[in-house]
Amino acid sequence: xxxxxxxxxxxxxxxxxxxxxxxxxxxxxxxxxxxxxxxxxxxxxxxxxxxxxxxxxxxxxxxxxxxxxxxxxxxxxxxxxxxxxxxxxxxxxxxxxxxxxxxxxxxxxxxxxxxxxxxxxxxxxxxxxxxxxxxxxxxxxxxxxxxxxxx
Amino acid sequence: xxxxxxxxxxxxxxxxxxxxxxxxxxxxxxxxxxxxxxxxxxxxxxxxxxxxxxxxxxxxxxxxxxxxxxxxxxxxxxxxxxxxxxxxxxxxxxxxxxxxxxxxxxxxxxxxxxxxxxxxxxxxxxxxxxxxxxxxxxxxxxxxxxxxxxxxxxxxxxxxxxxxxxxxxxxxxxxxxxxxxxxxxxxxxxxxxxxxxxxxxxxxxxxxxxxxxxxxxxxxxxxxxxxxxxxxxxxxxxxxxxxxxxxxxxxxxxxxxxxxxxxxxxxxxxxxxxxxxxxxxxxxxxxxxxxxxxxxxxxxxxxxxxxxxxxxxxxxxxxxxxxxxxxxxxxxxxxxxxxxxxxxxxxxxxxxxxxxxxxxxxxxxxxxxxxxxxxxxxxxxxxxxxxxxxxxxxxxxxxxxxxxx
Numbered sequence: 001x002x003x004x005x006x007x008x009x010x011x012x013x014x015x016x017x018x019x020x021x022x023x024x025x026x027x028x029x030x031x032x033x034x035x036x037x038x039x040x041x042x043x044x045x046x047x048x049x050x051x052x053x054x055x056x057x058x059x060x061x062x063x064x065x066x067x068x069x070x071x072x073x074x075x076x077x078x079x080x081x082x083x084x085x086x087x088x089x090x091x092x093x094x095x096x097x098x099x100x101x102x103x104x105x106x107x108x109x110x111x112x113x114x115x116x117x118x119x120x121x122x123x124x125x126x127x128x129x130x131x132x133x134x135x136x137x138x139x140x141x142x143x144x145x146x147x148x149x150x151x
Numbered sequence: 152x153x154x155x156x157x158x159x160x161x162x163x164x165x166x167x168x169x170x171x172x173x174x175x176x177x178x179x180x181x182x183x184x185x186x187x188x189x190x191x192x193x194x195x196x197x198x199x200x201x202x203x204x205x206x207x208x209x210x211x212x213x214x215x216x217x218x219x220x221x222x223x224x225x226x227x228x229x230x231x232x233x234x235x236x237x238x239x240x241x242x243x244x245x246x247x248x249x250x251x252x253x254x255x256x257x258x259x260x261x262x263x264x265x266x267x268x269x270x271x272x273x274x275x276x277x278x279x280x281x282x283x284x285x286x287x288x289x290x291x292x293x294x295x296x297x298x299x300x301x302x303x304x305x306x307x308x309x310x311x312x313x314x315x316x317x318x319x320x321x322x323x324x325x326x327x328x329x330x331x332x333x334x335x336x337x338x339x340x341x342x343x344x345x346x347x348x349x350x351x352x353x354x355x356x357x358x359x360x361x362x363x364x365x366x367x368x369x370x371x372x373x374x375x376x377x378x379x380x381x382x383x384x385x386x387x388x389x390x391x392x393x394x395x396x397x398x399x400x401x402x403x404x405x406x407x408x409x410x411x412x413x414x415x416x417x418x419x420x421x422x423x424x425x426x427x428x429x430x431x432x433x434x435x436x437x438x439x440x441x442x443x444x445x446x447x448x449x450x451x452x453x454x455x456x457x458x459x460x461x462x463x464x465x466x467x468x469x470x471x472x473x474x475x476x477x478x479x480x481x482x483x484x485x486x487x488x489x490x491x492x493x494x495x496x497x498x499x500x501x502x503x504x505x506x507x508x509x510x511x512x513x514x515x516x517x518x519x520x521x522x523x524x525x526x527x528x529x530x531x532x533x534x535x536x537x538x539x540x541x542x543x544x545x546x547x548x549x550x551x552x553x554x555x556x
Contacts, residue, residue: 003467008467011464011467014535017534017535019540031537032554033553033554034553034554035498035499035502035538035548035553036497036498036499036502036553037498037553038461038463038478038487038498038502039461040536040537040538040553041537042537042540059535059536059537059540060535060536060537061459061460061461061536061537061538061539062461062464063461063463063464063467063478064463064464064467066461066464067464067535
């Protein structure tokens with residue numbers, strides 16, 4: 001399969017690879033996907049007092065398009081408010097990276113990862129989290145809850 | 152010796168045409184262009200003589216009589232002709248066929264087609280090393296079994312099956328035995344008589360011959376009969392009509408001759424290179440799993456899963472190296488390798504598998520370069536892998552209830 005230049009560029013120079021302390025009350029963590037499906041994304045965001053995402057980190061097990069999608073969203077969410085970040089749509093990610101149809105699920109996973117990270121942050125802040133809006137988000141939450149059994 | 156990029160390590164997929172093969176073929180495109188079926192002039196006689204010489208060369212590689220070689224367009228056609236041809240010919244005698252779950256798609260899909268036509272097929276599970284044994288086949292036989300088809304060696308994992316034993320079993324029961332010998336011929340010793348094989352599929356392009364030409368071995372004593380798939384001029388003893396691809400057949404013949412003469416040395420050299428590649432990776436990368444059998448294995452094959460690293464991303468990291476992966480992402484279906492699944496390899500490890508295929512032109516320098524690159528890239532991708540991180544933190548990934556998507 002031929003990759004777009006942007007996918008290759010993100011894959012070769014991934015932005016913001018790493019981890020944050022997931023017990024930090026200002027850090028939201030989203031873990032979505034499954035190893036048996038061939039992709040798992042972990043996205044973490046640190047949110048300032050005034051609700052702005054000041055840092056983002058990711059780790060991804062998956063194909064080049066999955067890695068590029070997660071790298072891209074870490075760039076996109078930085079500097080955005082939580083509400084703005086939540087509006088990022090997978091179609092925008094797919095378009096930016098010119099993902100072919102068989103790779104659209106990578107962009108869906110990246111959108112889910114953002115939503116899961118934000119949901120985690122809100123829970124930590126004691127906010128009531130709305131019921132999942134999309135099937136993808138439901139998956140994301142389920143995966144996240146399992147790896148955080150204390151919750 | 153300096154390295155030439157990209158490095159080819161996908162010899163199971165196809166091979167370059169050997170120079171000796173190409174040289175033998177070239178005159179048959181231009182000056183000796185005759186139709187081998189033209190019996191009334193010199194152009195035809197020259198072409199026919201060349202085809203008959205090639206038939207002898209192919210037969211010699213597998214211990215057959217030249218009359219038992221039917222030229223085809225390649226292994227897919229040979230597999231179709233063997234399975235469907237025998238089944239349709241014997242449909243009044245029985246309707247049951249036995250094969251394995253890790254056969255090539257040309258066999259599996261031919262069997263599926265026959266099932267739609269009223270035949271019944273048993274797909275035998277191999278053991279976890281990919282081995283199909285005569286015991287497994289024996290347990291699947293029925294009184295109405297007419298054909299057994301088991302590959303000589305698997306194209307993904309390189310496991311070499313118990314062909315002589317399965318052949319003896321089938322012979323004792325009077326059941327035809329076909330083997331897809333594509334990956335095995337010219338790489339490991341294979342003799343149709345000592346292996347008790349009735350039909351065997353072969354192709355030229357896996358043994359340094361041209362693409363688009365293959366053969367089906369069809370035993371004469373005891374005589375195997377089959378229903379042709381292609382009707383026409385009655386070429387190839389009526390089993391495969393169609394003007395013969397003379398240059399391709401000449402190339403196939405020469406490829407078989409070179410393989411026969413060089414096999415012992417090639418095999419020794421390739422197995423040593425493969426073992427070197429494996430040892431260098433195993434010494435420096437933890438959590439690697441060998442797919443396939445430790446010892447009953449094609450000499451140029453190494454198939455390993457690098458846990459916590461997704462196969463396609465590793466392929467992308469090895470961009471100067473041509474290898475292949477059982478990862479779903481590399482297939483159009485988005486399903487991981489059905490072969491690895493049949494072995495009971497988990498989907499997670501199937502997604503992490505890489506097949507290295509070494510061949511006649513592989514060098515030690517290439518092996519050393521690739522092993523260094525693999526070690527480096529696996530390390531880098533694991534640093535980026537949330538699964539690797541969780542394992543380092545002591546999380547048992549199997550206890551995690553992942554959400555399928």
